[in-house]
Amino acid sequence: MTFDEEYRIKLEEVEEIVERYLPREEGYQKTIFSAMNYSVRAGGKRLRPMLMLETYRLFDGRSRVIEPFMAAMEYIHTGSLVHDDLPCMDNDEYRRGKKTTWSVFGDDMGVLAGDALFFYAFETAGKAFDMNVNNNNVGKAMSLLAVKSGVYGMAGGQTVDVEMTGKALRKDQLRFIYELKTGALIEASMMIGAILADASREDIRTVEQIAKRVGLAFQIQDDILDVTSTTEELGKPVHSDEKNAKTTYVTLFGQEQAGIRSGLLLNEAIERLDSLTGENRFLKQLLEYLITRKK
Amino acid sequence: MTFDEEYRIKLEEVEEIVERYLPREEGYQKTIFSAMNYSVRAGGKRLRPMLMLETYRLFDGRSRVIEPFMAAMEYIHTGSLVHDDLPCMDNDEYRRGKKTTWSVFGDDMGVLAGDALFFYAFETAGKAFDMNVNNNNVGKAMSLLAVKSGVYGMAGGQTVDVEMTGKALRKDQLRFIYELKTGALIEASMMIGAILADASREDIRTVEQIAKRVGLAFQIQDDILDVTSTTEELGKPVHSDEKNAKTTYVTLFGQEQAGIRSGLLLNEAIERLDSLTGENRFLKQLLEYLITRKK
Numbered sequence: 327m328t329f330d331e332e333y334r335i336k337l338e339e340v341e342e343i344v345e346r347y348l349p350r351e352e353g354y355q356k357t358i359f360s361a362m363n364y365s366v367r368a369g370g371k372r373l374r375p376m377l378m379l380e381t382y383r384l385f386d387g388r389s390r391v392i393e394p395f396m397a398a399m400e401y402i403h404t405g406s407l408v409h410d411d412l413p414c415m416d417n418d419e420y421r422r423g424k425k426t427t428w429s430v431f432g433d434d435m436g437v438l439a440g441d442a443l444f445f446y447a448f449e450t451a452g453k454a455f456d457m458n459v460n461n462n463n464v465g466k467a468m469s470l471l472a473v474k475s476g477v478y479g480m481a482g483g484q485t486v487d488v489e490m491t492g493k494a495l496r497k498d499q500l501r502f503i504y505e506l507k508t509g510a511l512i513e514a515s516m517m518i519g520a521i522l523a524d525a526s527r528e529d530i531r532t533v534e535q536i537a538k539r540v541g542l543a544f545q546i547q548d549d550i551l552d553v554t555s556t557t558e559e560l561g562k563p564v565h566s567d568e569k570n571a572k573t574t575y576v577t578l579f580g581q582e583q584a585g586i587r588s589g590l591l592l593n594e595a596i597e598r599l600d601s602l603t604g605e606n607r608f609l610k611q612l613l614e615y616l617i618t619r620k621k
Numbered sequence: 622m623t624f625d626e627e628y629r630i631k632l633e634e635v636e637e638i639v640e641r642y643l644p645r646e647e648g649y650q651k652t653i654f655s656a657m658n659y660s661v662r663a664g665g666k667r668l669r670p671m672l673m674l675e676t677y678r679l680f681d682g683r684s685r686v687i688e689p690f691m692a693a694m695e696y697i698h699t700g701s702l703v704h705d706d707l708p709c710m711d712n713d714e715y716r717r718g719k720k721t722t723w724s725v726f727g728d729d730m731g732v733l734a735g736d737a738l739f740f741y742a743f744e745t746a747g748k749a750f751d752m753n754v755n756n757n758n759v760g761k762a763m764s765l766l767a768v769k770s771g772v773y774g775m776a777g778g779q780t781v782d783v784e785m786t787g788k789a790l791r792k793d794q795l796r797f798i799y800e801l802k803t804g805a806l807i808e809a810s811m812m813i814g815a816i817l818a819d820a821s822r823e824d825i826r827t828v829e830q831i832a833k834r835v836g837l838a839f840q841i842q843d844d845i846l847d848v849t850s851t852t853e854e855l856g857k858p859v860h861s862d863e864k865n866a867k868t869t870y871v872t873l874f875g876q877e878q879a880g881i882r883s884g885l886l887l888n889e890a891i892e893r894l895d896s897l898t899g900e901n902r903f904l905k906q907l908l909e910y911l912i913t914r915k916k
């Protein structure tokens with residue numbers, strides 16, 4: 327089986343899990359359920375839950391306890407995009423060729439749909455308690471989800487990103503934004519996989535180091551694609567960073583150096599992944615794909 | 622000691638706990654920390670954490686495990702007000718005589734500050750794990766916090782409230798909004814107090830019944846005060862429901878019937894509270910105060 331075939335099968339499995347926990351569109355608050363489901367079904371790579379599942383399997387996790395957390399992670403990621411797109415934020419009417427949540431349901435429902443997805447994420451993750459696994463690990467995973475989504479994670483990164491819009495960034499500021507805005511949820515995804523599989527403290531630490539590198543390299547690749555890809559390939563406008571005068575790894579270091587940095591980070595991640603004992607064939611290919619992807 | 626004196630002492634205790642868990646305003650994401658702290662420090666009755674603490678004590682809870690949950694509850698309540706006030710929601714520039722978060726920090730930071738408070742609430746509640754109590758109870762409390770904040774709780778109620786703005790409500794719709802928008806967090810507060818004090822399933826169920834009645838009566842009293850109070854007493858404009866053509870218990874049933882209904886709910890709550898074995902003197906006075914308050 328080629329990587330592409332295997333990836334498609336895995337993606338279907340992840341999609342089914344993300345879909346299964348969505349609320350039924352019924353009752354007085356039907357509109358918010360519709361807005362949530364619309365947002366989640368608008369698609370995406372489902373990268374975070376896939377990384378979570380593969381890391382869980384790397385440590386020989388075999389229970390379904392990972393599933394509510396996979397869904398929860400995707401709901402938080404989706405909620406953050408819903409808020410990012412709002413008129414008072416990035417004011418985007420389209421994402422991946424589809425109307426954004428607020429442009430279908432209104433600004434007020436856009437705010438509430440994001441909020442709803444955040445709460446629903448913790449509600450869904452909470453279903454992992456009493457699933458015949460160590461509840462202490464579930465608690466740890468839930469706390470980590472909160473920390474990495476919040477002000478010391480994703481939301482903290484977004485704040486600095488929003489605040490610095492239109493201003494030139496120093497290297498340390500750019501790195502901070504990348505590590506938090508993109509990196510934190512990738513770290514949380516892989517670490518939660520390890521925690522729920524009852525990995526050792528040391529192994530969880532190694533997973534964190536892998537995920538840090540993957541997150542940063544993933545974002546650098548985004549910067550590179552913005553200058554090297556075409557709108558057709560990418561499914562979104564290219565050269566947008568230049569137009570918006572955005573500081574990126576490419577504007578700061580040049581395309582070649584950015585590519586070298588990304589490759590280096592990938593190597594470091596793979597090296598650490600190989601130092602762990604589990605079966606890592608697909609996960610390794612997945613990391614390579616994410617960081618060398620063309621769209 | 623009069624109730625007022627005792628209440629002030631308890632309020633100080635609650636304020637100290639809510640304050641203690643706030644983030645330090647430092648680092649790259651300083652602005653979001655400032656916006657969060659500004660929002661929380663803008664004040665309020667701290668009703669929810671106080672109810673949580675008193676219910677915890679009713680069941681003889683004696684550990685500090687309740688404290689992170691008290692703070693978490695107030696952060697969620699605050700975050701929901703921050704989002705409610707946004708230009709694309711209620712568009713309020715002032716709350717309790719102070720500038721609202723978005724009108725100080727901008728709309729974009731208003732959205733992010735609400736989000737940040739939500740995540741920070743779960744982050745804070747998560748600190749209760751490994752505080753030498755039953756981690757299963759902490760997990761239950763965290764799940765309940767998510768459920769009662771989300772689409773089957775507060776956020777669900779807000780959705781219907783926003784959607785029905787300017788439209789006449791049926792009785793069942795009004796009740797749904799009150800039970801979810803106001804009631805759900807009051808239920809969560811009292812139930813989490815009981816859960817963390819390791820109360821029995823049956824007692825937690827009784828607490829839920831008490832809290833349901835308190836939440837509804839509290840909201841009906843709000844409706845009554847809007848027609849009977851003065852702007853000076855209330856600290857916010859009165860007769861606002863009439864001006865906004867809002868359906869309330871007073872517009873649906875008349876002021877007298879609304880008062881009778883609220884009194885009945887209070888009696889039912891007190892009756893159930895008396896059926897529990899703990900020391901309930903202050904809690905009983907607190908419920909009476911909340912439901913017969915003049916502001």
